[in-house]
Amino acid sequence: MKKSNITLKELSKILGVSISTISKALNDSPEISHDTKIKVKELAALHNYQPNVLARNLKSGTTKTIAVVLPTVKNNFFTEVLLGIETEIVKTDYNIIISITNESFEKEAQSVNNLSNGIVDGFILSTSEETQVKQNFNHLTAAIDNNKPIVMFDRVIKTIESDKVLEDNREAVYKATNYLLKSGKKHIAIASTINNITVGKSRTAGYKKALEEFGITLNENDIITGSQDSIKSEVDHYLKTNKPDAFIGLDEDATLSALKSVKQKNYNIPQEVAVVGYANQNIAPHLTPELTTIDQNGIEIGRTIVKLLIDRLKNPTKPYEKVVLPSILCKRLSS
Structure with a gap:
């Protein structure tokens, strides 16, 4: 034996x-x-x-391991990014460790601090909501100071010097709003569960920009915000006294809640109320009606992140890069 x-x-x-x-x-x-x-x-x-691969790598000064720190996997976007990371990482001799922070600053800081201690060579990271609210980034600067490079994506911190990969959040919602306005919609409301973070603020800015260009005065009541648990009731409450002719959801929970609320009011979609937003690209065509969505191109973002970090590990002194990838408006029957 x-x-x-x-x-x-x-x-x-x-x-x-x-x-x-x-x-x-x-x-x-x-x-x-x-x-x-x-x-x-x-x-x-x-x-x-x-x-003993770990011992061998440590002896050579590298662990050949990258930490992927995500705020959640409930959002399909992060699942797609993870798939893109895996697609690209298998082409290298690196492995990944995944940490889910569940939007917690404490969990994020703990993960980054622990993994910086000789366990990983670098980080792929999207910050938690609590981290952005607290504006405490000491764990990130400490990791970088400890020669553990970070590639930030989606929820990035402008003041942190690192490589960054972004989708064009402001431009994506600007284009979606513009598309609805050009199709004859005049009263467009938005719903969001991410108004506390940079991504949500950028998307709201895109909405405001399109209204301004069309000469439409912004009504703050048309910006509906809430948590994942409360957004449906917030939209329901809004529809009791308001009748928009279009909704844009700025995230998956808000989009699906808006669609459900509009359907429950028995409005004809899209003739009376159009609905556009962020949602799983595999599910959107199977909803009734088929949902017009903004595709964030998560798989390509994941692949790009890995390429940037591997290049950074090979060339630690090169200038930092910011890559902005376009989102795609997938037009379907809901608009």
Whole structure:
């Protein structure tokens, strides 16, 4: 029966040679004779020897591991980004560790601080809502000071010097609002559960810009905000005294809540009230009516993040980059 987890030291004792000789033989060093290599490799196979990759990488000054710190996976966008990261990381000799902060500053800071201590070479990170509200970024600057580069995406911190990957949030909602206005809609409301973070603020700015260009006076009552749990009731409350002819959801929860509320009021979609927003691109075509969505291009964002971080690890002194990827308006029957 094969012995598992045998060490280099144990192999060296069995063959009566040094640990260095065993290691060099397993790595096909030209310093070791062909016969010795054969003996070492046969014995290693017999005992199911597995190299300690972490120890080897630490010895070389690298762990070949990247931490991916996400605020949530309930949002389909982050799931798509993770898929893009995985698609690109398999092309390299790196592995990933995933940490989900659940929008907690404390969990985010704990994860970054713990993983910075020699466990990972760098970070892919989107900040939690609490981190943005608290405006406390000490854990991020400490990691960078500890030579652990960070590529930030989606929810980025402008004051942190790092590579960044963004989708064109402001422009995406500007285009969606513009599209509705050009189609004849005049009273457009927006719903959001992300008004506390930079992404939500950028999307709201895009909405305001389009209204201004069309000469429409902004009514603050048309900006409906709430938590994931409360946004549906907030939209319901708004519709009791308001009749917009279009809704834009600035995130998935707000979009689906707006769609549900409008349907429950028995408004004809899109003739009476059009609905546009962010939602799972696999689900949107199967809703009734098919939902017009803003595709954030999450898979491409994930792939781009990995490329930037690997390049940063190879070239730590190169200038920081900010990459902005376009979102796509997928027009369907709800608008």
